Amino acid sequence: MERWKFFDITHREHVFCNPISEEKINHIIGLLHLQPGQRVLDLATGKGEFVLRLAEKYKVAGYAVDLSPYFIEDANKKFSQRSPQPNIQFVLEEGKAFVERTTEKFDLVSCLGASWIFGNHEKTLAALSERVVPGGWIVVGEPYWRISPPRDYLEAIGEPVEQFATHYENMKIGERLGLTSFYSVCSSQDDWDVYEGLQVYAAESYAASNPEDPDLENLLERVRNAHDAYLRWGRDILGWAVYIFRRF
Numbered sequence: 001m002e003r004w005k006f007f008d009i010t011h012r013e014h015v016f017c018n019p020i021s022e023e024k025i026n027h028i029i030g031l032l033h034l035q036p037g038q039r040v041l042d043l044a045t046g047k048g049e050f051v052l053r054l055a056e057k058y059k060v061a062g063y064a065v066d067l068s069p070y071f072i073e074d075a076n077k078k079f080s081q082r083s084p085q086p087n088i089q090f091v092l093e094e095g096k097a098f099v100e101r102t103t104e105k106f107d108l109v110s111c112l113g114a115s116w117i118f119g120n121h122e123k124t125l126a127a128l129s130e131r132v133v134p135g136g137w138i139v140v141g142e143p144y145w146r147i148s149p150p151r152d153y154l155e156a157i158g159e160p161v162e163q164f165a166t167h168y169e170n171m172k173i174g175e176r177l178g179l180t181s182f183y184s185v186c187s188s189q190d191d192w193d194v195y196e197g198l199q200v201y202a203a204e205s206y207a208a209s210n211p212e213d214p215d216l217e218n219l220l221e222r223v224r225n226a227h228d229a230y231l232r233w234g235r236d237i238l239g240w241a242v243y244i245f246r247r248f
C-alpha cells in the first residue's frame with residue numbers, strides 16, 4: 001500500500017499527527033513569544049495546524065513543508081478556510097532537501113515528530129540550529145525510552161534501541177550542541193491512547209465504507225499489529241515530548 005495513502009487514511013481523525021493534546025500544543029505556542037513579521041519554518045508540518053496557530057497568534061510568516069501530497073492538500077484546504085489567511089506557504093517537498101536548498105535563517109524552526117528526516121534527534125537539532133538566527137527558537141517533537149525496551153518490542157516496531165534516547169538525554173543532546181534548553185512537555189498516557197486509538201478508529205471506519213479497496217487487508221493488518229504492539233509494550237515503554245531550545 002502506498003505510504004502516503006496509508007498515513008492519510010490512518011490520520012483522518014487527527015488534528016495533530018502526534019501523541020500530544022491540543023491543550024499542550026496551545027501551551028507551547030503561548031511560550032514562544034514571537035513578534036509580528038518574524039519568520040518561521042515548520043518541517044514535516046502534517047496538516048499544518050501547529051504553524052497555522054502560530055501564525056494566527058503572532059502574525060508571523062514563513063514556510064511549512066511536508067512530503068505527503070494528502071497532508072499538503074489538507075493543509076491548503078484549512079488555510080483557505082482561515083480568516084484572515086495567515087502568511088504561511090505550504091510546500092510539497094522532502095524536508096532535508098528544503099533545508100539544504102534554503103539560505104534563509106528563521107526566528108523559529110520546528111520539526112514535530114519526524115527526526116528520521118535527518119537521521120535522528122541529534123542530527124535534526126544540528127540541522128535546524130544552522131537555520132535559526134541568533135536567539136532563534138528550535139522546537140522538536142521526539143520519542144524517548146521510558147524504560148529499556150525488550151527485543152520483541154524493537155522487532156515489532158522495526159527500530160534499533162539506538163534510534164531513541166531517554167527524556168534526559170534528549171535534552172542533553174541539544175545542550176551538547178550548544179543550544180539552551182528552555183522547556184519540554186511530555187505526552188501523557190491519555191495523549192498516547194488518543195493518538196494510537198484514533199488510527200484504529202480511522203482505519204476501521206475506512207474499511208467499513210470502502211470494502212472493495214484492494215489495499216484493505218494490508219491496511220488492517222498493519223494497523224491492528226501496530227495497535228497490538230502499542231497495547232502490549234509501547235504504552236509502558238515509549239514516551240514522547242516536545243523540546244524547546246534556543247540558539248544564542
Ligand SMILES: C[S@@+](CC[C@H](N)C(=O)[O-])C[C@H]1O[C@@H](n2cnc3c(N)ncnc32)[C@H](O)[C@@H]1O
Binds near residue numbers: 050
Ligand atoms: C508524525 S507526523 C507529524 C506531523 C506534524 N508535525 C504534526 O505534529 O501534526 C510526520 C510527518 O512527516 C511527514 N514526512 C515524512 N517524511 C518526510 C520527509 N522526508 N520530508 C518531509 N516530510 C516528511 C509526514 O507526511 C507527516 O506529515
